[in-house]
Amino acid sequence: MTDTTYRLRPVVHGQSLDPQTRCAHWHSELDIIALKMRCCSTYYACRECHDELADHPAEVWPKAEWDQAAVLCGACGHELSVAEYLACESQCPACRARFNPGCHKHSHLYFET
Ligand SMILES: [Zn+2]
Ligand SMILES: [Zn+2]
Numbered sequence: 362m363t364d365t366t367y368r369l370r371p372v373v374h375g376q377s378l379d380p381q382t383r384c385a386h387w388h389s390e391l392d393i394i395a396l397k398m399r400c401c402s403t404y405y406a407c408r409e410c411h412d413e414l415a416d417h418p419a420e421v422w423p424k425a426e427w428d429q430a431a432v433l434c435g436a437c438g439h440e441l442s443v444a445e446y447l448a449c450e451s452q453c454p455a456c457r458a459r460f461n462p463g464c465h466k467h468s469h470l471y472f473e474t
């Protein structure tokens with residue numbers, strides 16, 4: 362961790378969460394990101410976690426709001442905007458941790474495509 366300004370990490374919700382935000386659904390070594398859903402501005406480990414735990418339907422981020430922080434690196438706590446995440450090539454720009462490249466296949470569950 363190279364970030365010198367201490368920030369409290371956002372709270373992440375999910376099923377069987379581990380400290381790097383892996384959950385009951387996605388738990389490979391690379392599954393370390395959490396996603397903020399637009400509907401409730403709350404981080405969940407994945408869309409399935411949201412749908413099982415939240416009491417409302419999920420909303421995805423429209424393109425006009427892709428500058429909002431919506432992806433959390435579970436390794437270092439860095440928050441990425443949607444646009445940053447889609448451009449980061451599955452690697453955290455802050456700590457260089459690898460993200461699961463397969464997550465991009467599920468982008469439509471979180472972001473308007
Ligand atoms: Zn929600
Ligand atoms: Zn999950």
Ligand SMILES: [Zn+2]
Nearest residue numbers: 434437453456
């Ligand atoms: Zn990171």
